[in-house]
Amino acid sequence: MSRRFAAQSALGYDARIVNLVPGYAELHEISAALLAARLPERARVLVVGAGTGTETLALAQANAGWELVGVDPSADMLAVARRRGAAAGLPNASFHEGYVADLPDAGGFGAAGFGAGGFDAAVSLLVMHFVAGDDAKATYLGEIAGRLRVGAPLLLCDLMEHDEDDLDVIAEYACARGVGTEALAGIRQRLQADFHPLSEEQLRELGEVAGFALPRPYFRGVAFVANELQRRSD
Numbered sequence: 001m002s003r004r005f006a007a008q009s010a011l012g013y014d015a016r017i018v019n020l021v022p023g024y025a026e027l028h029e030i031s032a033a034l035l036a037a038r039l040p041e042r043a044r045v046l047v048v049g050a051g052t053g054t055e056t057l058a059l060a061q062a063n064a065g066w067e068l069v070g071v072d073p074s075a076d077m078l079a080v081a082r083r084r085g086a087a088a089g090l091p092n093a094s095f096h097e098g099y100v101a102d103l104p105d106a107g108g109f110g111a112a113g114f115g116a117g118g119f120d121a122a123v124s125l126l127v128m129h130f131v132a133g134d135d136a137k138a139t140y141l142g143e144i145a146g147r148l149r150v151g152a153p154l155l156l157c158d159l160m161e162h163d164e165d166d167l168d169v170i171a172e173y174a175c176a177r178g179v180g181t182e183a184l185a186g187i188r189q190r191l192q193a194d195f196h197p198l199s200e201e202q203l204r205e206l207g208e209v210a211g212f213a214l215p216r217p218y219f220r221g222v223a224f225v226a227n228e229l230q231r232r233s234d
């Protein structure tokens with residue numbers, strides 16, 4: 001795991017991310033609305049790259065009948081998530097350190113546990129763009145698909161293929177929210193070096209290989225694009 005989501009970086013994440021991702025709060029709100037429209041009163045939702053717990057805890061709070069399972073390889077991000085979860089007192093949210101493949105097959109309060117077909121939906125917000133290479137991304141999507149029941153939605157948002165103009169807009173957005181010029185130069189450099197964006201065509205192909213039907217866009221903040229994918233039958 002890189003140091004990107006470690007220690008001080010994890011502690012400052014919540015204050016920082018809203019300035020760096022245009023429409024961050026709206027992305028989370030619209031993703032929650034989409035899930036509410038798709039899922040029944042009792043459902044199990046897998047949150048991949050749960051980070052500091054923002055979507056996991058908001059969904060658990062708004063839907064007492066849902067079980068939220070967050071997974072993330074960063075112990076420091078999860079420490080923040082667990083502290084927030086304990087303060088909110090939400091018995092229907094839990095956090096697991098590691099990757100999707102590390103989740104136990106049994107567990108949770110549903111009969112199918114965390115294993116194949118165990119989840120009614122999955123959410124991956126601002127995570128897969130850190131996974132480098134098509135093969136690794138196909139594995140990432142395939143592991144999520146393997147945990148979902150047929151027909152279940154995956155809400156996936158990443159920095160997608162973009163140009164210099166998009167980076168200018170993202171930088172201006174951050175600047176307008178008070179991010180200083182020195183920090184901005186670093187952010188721009190990291191957007192180019194640390195992120196591995198896909199084109200829409202590549203996402204369609206990788207989703208297909210992993211077992212998902214055509215992605216359907218539901219939100220966009222400059223080059224951060226959210227798609228709903230549906231788990232196909234094999």
Ligand SMILES: C[S@@+](CC[C@H](N)C(=O)[O-])C[C@H]1O[C@@H](n2cnc3c(N)ncnc32)[C@H](O)[C@@H]1O
Nearest residue numbers: 005048049050051072073074077125126127130
């Ligand atoms: C930018 S944060 C997003 C956190 C949260 N989803 C949000 O919207 O605020 C990315 C998170 O993905 C996690 N991550 C990176 N690679 C991952 C992977 N392969 N599987 C699961 N989580 C991963 C990182 O540790 C980090 O906590």
